[in-house]
Amino acid sequence: MTLVITNKDLPGLYQQSDAFSLKAQKRYVNLSRFILLFAILSSILSLLSTLLCSYDVKMSLRLVLVFVLAISTFFTFILRHSKLEQEWYKARSAAESAKTIAWKFMTHADPYMSIDGERKYLKDLHQLMSEAGVNIVPDASTAQRPITDNMRLVRSLDYFQRLNIYLQSRLLEQQQWYTKKAVWNNNKGEYWYWIVITLQVLALINSIALLLNPELPTSIISVLGTSAASAYGWLQLKQFKSLGQAYSSTANELLIIAELAKDVKNDKQLSDYIINAENAISREHTNWIAKRVK
Template sequence: MEYNDFPGLYQASDKASLSAQKNYKNIIAYDLITMIIASGLAIYNFRQVDPKLIVYVFSGFFLLISFALTLIIRTKKFEDVWYQGRALAESCKTLSWRFITCSESFEHNLSTNQVEDYFISRIKELSNEFKDLNESLNAKIAVLPIITKKMWEIRNLNTLERKQYYIENRINDQKDWYATKAEFNKTKYNNWFLVIIASQLIAIISVAFLIKYPDSNWNLVGLFTTISASAISWLQLKQHQELKQAYTTAAQELNFIQASFGNVNTDLELAEFVLDSENAISREHTLWLAQKRK
């Protein structure tokens, strides 16, 4: 399904989560960069007072910016909106796929009114569960239809057509996304680890240089130890290694589940198949959320 084919609450919570995630990571990145710049200004020890004063002023300016950014991170609570928005969006998405495939609680033999009422009640429960997000949601998006025309259109397909649609638009799409993200995080993890190793090595060389030339006005130790510490902090924030493992596991589990889809021929079998698949996707998200909250 297209993005706009999902309930308005999904679209609003997804946008709120992505926006909060972007703001949170950007502010932390700027925070780390300003600290690196402040430490970089001190690499040369000027003998004259005036140049020293200028360096101190600029260093203090960047440290002040860093302090202000830290306060923003603390007060704005972007991280909470990011996590809660993601949890709400994924819950709405899973519920939507169960609805359109006539899975558990949305069986094909139920009346239109029964299915519609239950779906709306579940969406309402989710909205109440995450009511703290309301101030971060775009009201115009949140009030879009709860059940879209596309959702009814797919639900009214026959069993084999619903099965094929689910495989192509949910399983394959999610599996490819997991695999791509797993390799992306693996590459990023290796790259940042190289930055950490290189900056620590340069810091060690700088110390050796100062031991040999103690009267030197150049001191790169502070700069590269700050770079190393910042890279470690960024790596912990992004959790590339943990995400790589989680995405790889989820992709493999979906692949094993998909291997059995040839035996799906009835509504009951499709309902069980969808339930297994959505549980696998839900486990990945639960693991991600747990890792982010550590």
């Protein structure tokens, strides 16, 4: 039975960076979501305050509108100055780099093939932690040694066993993850694209109706326009289409690399194979970072 390596078997730096990145991502996305929703809510409140006749109701709605706009402005200020986006990217980069280093060490790949491989690995891990660019505070729930028992066990096996473990626990697992994410992002991209188109068409229909009947309230168009702009903003924030394409491309590339495993006959060839596979995985992540920060 082939040993299965999970993320729990990776060094603590990976687990801590991963948890930090997910937390920063969640906060950043939630703040962005609230800002977009408040923009829609503001336009709806503005519309209602013009349609309703009661003075007291109008004033109440306008008071709520002021409150909503104040919160939205505050959230925008927090989003701009919190640096959550940068923390998300930097921590994710540290986590993925720690995972790559750990797998290279486990499988005896270059530059950790020599007798000093462990010392070199610990030095690289320490350097990665120093250059992470974010203050990742150790968490007792995710604390793990730099070299876990299963990492040492994998490193002690022969090249063929290491290759099989790498294929099942790293390469094919990652390939399946990319495949699922590609499908999910492509579906979400289509879903939000049609929401934007629908809202824009409704706004266009209302604009034509306003030409035919100038007595109609113009605020309806504002609500639809704001909703369409917010939906498009969400589409741009999540980058469903570009992520779907990138994940699909990487998933196909990893399938090809998996087929080349049969050509590995010794430790040196295994090292070259691991480096090639890890470069493919790292390339996707590096491109993701570059697209987000440009």
